[in-house]
Amino acid sequence: MGVQAKPIPRSKPRERWLSTTDRLAPVLMMAPAAIFTVLMIGFPFVYAGYLSLHKITLGSPDPAVFIGLDNFAKAMGDPIFWTAVRVNLALYAVGLILELVLGTYIGILLGQPLRGIAIARVLAIFPAVIPSVAVGLVFAQMFDPAQGLFNFVLRALGQRPQAWLASPTTVLQSILIVEVWQWTPFIALIIMGAMQTLPTEPYEAARIDGASGLQILRYLTLPMLRPAIVVAAMLRTVDLMRIFDSIYIMTQGGPINSSMSLNVYAFTQGFLFSQFGYSSAIMLVLLALTVIASATLGAARRRSGV
Amino acid sequence: MKNLIVIVAVILALLIAACATPTPTPVPPTKAPAPTQAPAPTAAPAQPTKAPEPTKAAEPAKPTEAPKPAAFDWKQFSGQTLTLYLPQHPWTNAIQPLFPDFEKQTGIKLEVQTFAEAQLRDKVLIALQAKSSEFDFWMSLKSREGLKYYRAGYYEILDKYLSDPKLTPPEYNVKDFAAGPFGGEKFDNKLTGIPIIIEGPVIFYRKDLFDAAKISFPKKIEDIETAAAACMKANPGITGVTLRGDPNAIAYTFGPFLRAFGVNYRDANGKSQLSSPNGLKAVEYYAKLASQYGPPGVVTYSFAQSSALFGGGNACMEIESSNELSTIVDPKSSKVVGKVGVMPYPPGPGGDVPTVLQWGVSINANSKKKEAAWLFAVWATSQEMQAKLHLKGIASPRLSAWDTPEWKAQLAGDPLRAEWAAAVKHVSEKGSGEVGPPAIEQPTVRKIMGDAIDAVILGQKSAADAMKAADAEIDKLAH
Numbered sequence: 001m002g003v004q005a006k007p008i009p010r011s012k013p014r015e016r017w018l019s020t021t022d023r024l025a026p027v028l029m030m031a032p033a034a035i036f037t038v039l040m041i042g043f044p045f046v047y048a049g050y051l052s053l054h055k056i057t058l059g060s061p062d063p064a065v066f067i068g069l070d071n072f073a074k075a076m077g078d079p080i081f082w083t084a085v086r087v088n089l090a091l092y093a094v095g096l097i098l099e100l101v102l103g104t105y106i107g108i109l110l111g112q113p114l115r116g117i118a119i120a121r122v123l124a125i126f127p128a129v130i131p132s133v134a135v136g137l138v139f140a141q142m143f144d145p146a147q148g149l150f151n152f153v154l155r156a157l158g159q160r161p162q163a164w165l166a167s168p169t170t171v172l173q174s175i176l177i178v179e180v181w182q183w184t185p186f187i188a189l190i191i192m193g194a195m196q197t198l199p200t201e202p203y204e205a206a207r208i209d210g211a212s213g214l215q216i217l218r219y220l221t222l223p224m225l226r227p228a229i230v231v232a233a234m235l236r237t238v239d240l241m242r243i244f245d246s247i248y249i250m251t252q253g254g255p256i257n258s259s260m261s262l263n264v265y266a267f268t269q270g271f272l273f274s275q276f277g278y279s280s281a282i283m284l285v286l287l288a289l290t291v292i293a294s295a296t297l298g299a300a301r302r303r304s305g306v
Numbered sequence: 307m308k309n310l311i312v313i314v315a316v317i318l319a320l321l322i323a324a325c326a327t328p329t330p331t332p333v334p335p336t337k338a339p340a341p342t343q344a345p346a347p348t349a350a351p352a353q354p355t356k357a358p359e360p361t362k363a364a365e366p367a368k369p370t371e372a373p374k375p376a377a378f379d380w381k382q383f384s385g386q387t388l389t390l391y392l393p394q395h396p397w398t399n400a401i402q403p404l405f406p407d408f409e410k411q412t413g414i415k416l417e418v419q420t421f422a423e424a425q426l427r428d429k430v431l432i433a434l435q436a437k438s439s440e441f442d443f444w445m446s447l448k449s450r451e452g453l454k455y456y457r458a459g460y461y462e463i464l465d466k467y468l469s470d471p472k473l474t475p476p477e478y479n480v481k482d483f484a485a486g487p488f489g490g491e492k493f494d495n496k497l498t499g500i501p502i503i504i505e506g507p508v509i510f511y512r513k514d515l516f517d518a519a520k521i522s523f524p525k526k527i528e529d530i531e532t533a534a535a536a537c538m539k540a541n542p543g544i545t546g547v548t549l550r551g552d553p554n555a556i557a558y559t560f561g562p563f564l565r566a567f568g569v570n571y572r573d574a575n576g577k578s579q580l581s582s583p584n585g586l587k588a589v590e591y592y593a594k595l596a597s598q599y600g601p602p603g604v605v606t607y608s609f610a611q612s613s614a615l616f617g618g619g620n621a622c623m624e625i626e627s628s629n630e631l632s633t634i635v636d637p638k639s640s641k642v643v644g645k646v647g648v649m650p651y652p653p654g655p656g657g658d659v660p661t662v663l664q665w666g667v668s669i670n671a672n673s674k675k676k677e678a679a680w681l682f683a684v685w686a687t688s689q690e691m692q693a694k695l696h697l698k699g700i701a702s703p704r705l706s707a708w709d710t711p712e713w714k715a716q717l718a719g720d721p722l723r724a725e726w727a728a729a730v731k732h733v734s735e736k737g738s739g740e741v742g743p744p745a746i747e748q749p750t751v752r753k754i755m756g757d758a759i760d761a762v763i764l765g766q767k768s769a770a771d772a773m774k775a776a777d778a779e780i781d782k783l784a785h
Contacts, residue, residue: 058435059451060746061458145603146545146615166603168764254553255605255764256757271428272554273750274454 051280058274071281107191136249168258194228383678384413461498487664499666501703506733527654534599537622546599553756557742568656571743581773662737
């Protein structure tokens with residue numbers, strides 16, 4: 001009101017209207033995205049939380065019964081749940097290390113201005129762009145102990161054929177082969193991109209100072225690539241923790257649950273056994289594990305100042 | 307300035323429009339129900355719900371009233387559209403090319419969506435749970451989900467449609483269905499579906515290898531092992547017998563072994579019998595066949611792997627569904643065309659009770675076009691249609707289909723088909739409908755049992771330990 005009283009000659013209402021619009025515009029423009037995000041991420045999360053506190057059997061005439069934390073207690077006493085946790089952590093730890101080491105190495109290689117490298121770059125990307133379902137189907141056939149390619153090659157080389165996906169002792173290694181084959185190129189791609197943004201001056205200086213190739217890698221390239229490596233690790237952390245498609249296609253968690261990851265177990269409980277409450281509880285545990293793993297990496301990232 | 311305001315206004319308008327896209331979705335629904343809902347629920351239920359009463363009373367007199375059946379009105383639901391959810395399955399492949407005939411005959415339009423079997427199951431269950439009317443008609447495997455879906459009220463109960471002469475033509479002849487598969491579609495004596503195909507596990511074997519090594523045809527269940535051993539000895543590197551090891555699928559080929567040793571899944575008190583003395587014998591025998599005479603990696607095997615192995619000429623015998631015949635002798639992929647024979651499971655010390663299962667077609671209890679869907683069921687399961695499909699290799703649950711001159715002529719010129727027909731007939735006459743241990747949650751009990759048998763196949767546990775634990779778990783589940 002005080003503003004109105006001021007004797008400024010120009011069209012005040014319009015200006016005021018404009019300034020209100022200026023203030024409102026960003027909010028309005030953000031709103032669709034914000035609402036969409038809240039609905040798409042928030043709703044499933046809240047609903048999963050609701051489901052996890054109830055006993056809900058899909059296809060049963062019984063209504064949902066509130067059972068508090070019983071689903072989580074059930075998980076704690078469920079040996080297959082703990083197998084799934086172990087499978088998840090094992091695939092995550094071994095898979096991430098292998099993919100990072102190989103991916104960084106290949107990425108640095110692909111970043112070199114060598115002749116014919118453009119073709120190698122294109123070829124290297126292939127595994128990452130093939131849908132996981134197709135990869136799983138093809139590998140499942142190649143792993144078949146009786147009719148598959150791998151044992152055919154082993155036999156041709158005079159080696160003992162392996163059971164691959166069909167034995168509890170070799171199934172995780174076989175799944176890791178697929179994961180590493182498919183996702184190492186993804187990391188290589190990120191590293192290759194980072195390589196191309198590195199400044200050339202430090203390399204020139206290092207060479208003048210007489211640094212060896214290994215020293216350059218150890219003290220120049222790798223430290224400068226660290227931000228890219230951490231980003232790649234974080235992306236793969238989320239994907240490896242929620243690993244589903246390759247396992248579901250190739251083994252469905254078998255033999256005898258020895259390749260059951262948390263995501264596959266939750267799917268089995270939900271869609272095969274119709275236990276949606278228990279399934280949601282398992283998913284929330286998986287979510288917590290993923291958040292912890294990402295947060296640990298994030299903390300490491302901040303600490304190292306990258 | 308003015309320009310800026312205009313631009314901001316336009317952007318805002320666009321954003322609001324974009325933001326609102328989730329809400330306009332009601333638009334398609336309002337569009338969709340408009341044509342369908344209008345003729346269907348308003349016109350259709352009004353008539354039939356009224357109609358059954360007088361007609362039911364008049365029903366006994368029906369056979370004498372000759373002119374009435376002749377006037378059966380196939381066009382009564384003309385203009386409606388039915389949505390069918392079907393699996394990728396031999397029945398679907400055989401009948402789908404004939405759908406235009408139905409559309410022409412009835413004026414009902416068919417919208418067909420086919421899915422892989424597991425995806426269909428997920429999609430249908432979610433829709434049924436949501437009481438959705440997004441589909442009207444689907445193919446359901448009663449031995450697996452029947453009891454559960456029936457208790458949940460997902461199936462439209464079909465008895466009243468069957469007894470309504472306005473909806474079922476007199477030539478439908480429901481008595482023609484074999485008792486086993488037709489009974490398999492009933493729960494508490496209420497009809498939830500109409501059977502369309504029967505199948506059962508049978509034994510496919512390599513006639514040429516059996517003849518060359520002078521292996522005699524297994525006459526008792528124990529002879530399967532002898533035959534496998536002899537065949538493997540004569541053909542080094544070959545697999546003796548391929549069968550299911552995939553824990554989710556194993557029940558189908560394992561069940562007949564259990565009953566051959568004289569045990570049912572549950573005894574009269576409902577207790578699981580896997581760890582009973584004869585149950586253990588059956589498990590040990592099955593595990594021995596799988597681990598010593600089966601393919602490496604047998605614990606991942608289901609029909610696809612077994613048929614690929616056998617069709618590729620790498621196994622002496624395959625224990626699989628009778629439906630696999632067409633895959634096994636598919637000239638495009640098979641190396642064993644002309645070398646295959648089929649036999650039923652031989653009897654064991656405890657009897658001869660194989661497994662029979664039927665697929666049935668059912669109507670969504672929440673469909674808004676149930677009468678039209680029923681008309682489709684009648685068309686698809688009529689005597690004429692099933693006889694036609696039977697000739698295409700869809701083993702019919704109707705007895706008359708096995709008796710037509712065309713079918714007999716087909717068998718006369720084809721010894722393999724004649725053997726197959728005899729095996730399927732054996733299954734349909736003697737088979738039990740218990741694929742897995744009776745339970746509301748079929749997939750759960752089958753997985754428990756499958757994992758336990760796999761532990762024995764892999765030598766991780768003794769049969770006694772594994773089955774005792776499995777029985778305890780199965781007994782916890784309602785049935």
